[in-house]
Amino acid sequence: MNETSLLVSLPLIAALVAAAWPRAATITGVIATLGNAGLAVVLAIRIGQGGAEAEALGGWAAPLGIGFAADGLAALMLVMTALVGLGVSVQVAGAPLPDAGRTGQRTAFWPLWLATLGAMNALFLSADLFNLYVTFEILGLAAVGLTALSGTRTALRAAFDYLSAGLAGSLLLLLGVALAYATAGRVDLAVVPELAGSHEGRVALGLIFAGLAVKAALFPLHFWMPAAHSSAAPEASALLSALVVKAAIYVALRLSIEGGAAVELLRLVLAVAGAGAMLWGAWHALRADRLKLLVAHSTVAQVGLIALAIGLTTGARDGTIWRAAALLMLSHALAKAAMFLAVGRITEELGHDRISGLNREELRPGAAEFAFAIAAISLIGLPPTAGFVGKWLLLDGLIDRGAWPWVALVLLGTVLSAAYLARVVSRCLRGGPHVAPGARRPAWRAGDAAALGLATAALALGLASALPLTLLDATLT
Amino acid sequence: MTSDLVYHVAGAGLLAIALWRLATCRDTLRRITALNVLAIGIAMVLLASGHDPATGVTNPVPQAFVLTGIVVLVAVTAALLALAERLEGSSDE
Amino acid sequence: MIAFDLALAAGILLCAVSALTRRDRTASVAAFMVLGLLVALSWVRLAAPDVALAEAAIGAGLTGALFLRAARRLGPLRPAAGRTLAVPAALVASGLGGGLAWVFASASPPAIYAPLVAASLPESGVSNPVTAVLLNFRAWDTLLEIAVLVVALLVANLLGSRRLVPVSLGEMTLPFARIVAPISILLAGHLLWQGSSAPGGAFQAGAVLAGGLLALVLAGLAPTGTLVVRGALIAGLSGLAVFLIAALGSEALTGSLLGYPNRAEKVWIVAIEAALTLSIAATLCLLFTGFEKRKTS
Incomplete structure (x- = not known):
């Protein structure tokens, strides 16, 4: 049996099992997440060695049928999802999440996460615009379930806004797909270059990008996101911020690679919105008074950086910049998941997440603070992290092209991210005279291991960045 | 003027009404209704595009898209309404 | 006309x-x-x-x-906070609507799907082209669509929306339900079977069946105990399970996900549709009636 089929079906089967037998949910969830990671790695190795693979589902070739395109970019995203999912699963298996106060069994997380995983895998592999719309709907609903998991009024309010914004985004996407059909008569991904060639097609692409921008929380359509990501449980926020947002960015990147230079206006809008997001997110992160809000606004800024890179991509031939975007997605996923898990642990130890109250004298910094610091280094883009490699490639590509204003913007964004993350790191890691002699050390939990593991992965990927870059060479164009 | 054009215009009209309501109204139920009207508008322009006035046949693929869209929409609507009702309930507590 | x-x-x-x-x-x-x-x-x-x-x-x-x-x-409805934005929003929206009407009306899709569907229909196992698209050519879309229903069910279950309490709707309700429910079962079976050759199929049949079930629930004729709700939940999940197992099973047989064995397509499609009908009916019913909400406080 093919890995791609198993990657899209096993998580869904596991989700059904976990929903039908809540008692077996945790064990099912952990096994499925582990199995998924194994499958993703096997597939990535095969693609890295043998090149991209395409499959026609049911034997019906596109455009009538739906195709799977398992290439380097898709494989990288699959592995990214698997890794982040493993980290979060370790944390949740160790400390189960409450579920909105209904059953009290604390197992509702698992079917929702497994459905998210199945939808993300299906989305990364899909080569059909309408199929992408359906995967987005599963993803959107499951993500809303994860947001509402804690059951507090704020979380429910955020979940409602999230779902209505998500639905509006999906409908924009669907309208774009409808116009793509009306223009070109088909909706497989290979139609994108054709769409880029006509006025109606460009409007269709514009609508699709607008829908994706809502889903990716790209400035100025990010209004729903900080509330959703800061009011959910930290484990859910880690999944939402690290993974779910990436799904829309991934599709935007794929469309940019396919559509290339022809959609210049659209790309410019994307890049400008990205720049706006970097500044807006950073400004709010600088002013945030709560730790989770700071991390959520930092996602707005980081999504902006990635969107900027995608907007400046002029097609597959311009290899550096889209590779930079892919690496930035990977490094942001690992670092942001680590960061949210660390925030969850810090909040648990302190009993609050006010930034002003982080430097308490009676508590020594623990593993979570350390993980936060490593993740921050990767997000800022300091060597030797994956974030550094991504930013370096981006700047390299921009300098080659002589796009100095964009270089300046990226550097400004970097300085700002260093500034807002330093607000936390400087307080977290205070040692020496600031810590009272009898200060206690936080107890070791599974969440610390998960946060540290993900942060270390972001660090290690910087040292071994040749691996993802080779994988990206096997991308369909 | 063909009947396809009538439905294109009617579909776009539904889109416009729904977008206007989404922009001007904060009431949860009304927003959900507006999203449903938006989806109907999309379905209408999609089907009108798939309709071939010469043969009178509508392409089955857009028909399948619209059918899928209807089912997906009722699922999301049910979830939205459940959230809205739960929110309403928790404000009383 | x-x-x-x-x-x-x-x-x-x-x-x-x-x-x-x-x-x-x-x-x-x-x-x-x-x-x-x-x-x-x-x-x-x-x-x-x-x-x-x-x-x-x-x-x-x-x-x-x-x-x-x-x-x-x-x-x-609570009174609106302010109406200052209504006019500009109406102008923008009508502009957008006009633009969209113009783009959609001026675009005419080249006939790509129609000949492909016509050419492949004899191999699909059914003669209704819409069913062929939904359950054979693009069955993966439909599988994921069922997954959307399942996730909606999970979210509703998580939120524990208040169970609907049947209220007496008058003395005609009972006889009405007693007539509607059996008719809906017959109609659903008919729609399901005829879906392979004429308009109809799992979704229409499932919705009609759900309507009949709801008539029973609203008339207070259907049991609504915790065990029944749990059974309905399992039934709601089962459609996706059958579809996924069929997908993997067909891959084991033909080497292609959702590629049904030759000349057995109709059996596979009708079997999947039958499972989907029951599961869609249970899901739609549960989404309407809601789950019991246990008070934690």
């Missing part, structure tokens, strides 16, 4: 305006349901009877019922 189309389009737009502007919630929902029925009529005019059936049953019927339930629970 152009006059009929024009009148229908005008009626649709009027209903939409009414559904989105009436201050009385019930009137607004009623307008929405009429809108659904008129839209279903327009889809008959656009030669899409499968979609018309689904719209009438799901779009107008079930969505309308869900809205009515929400209208009762949410209470009256």
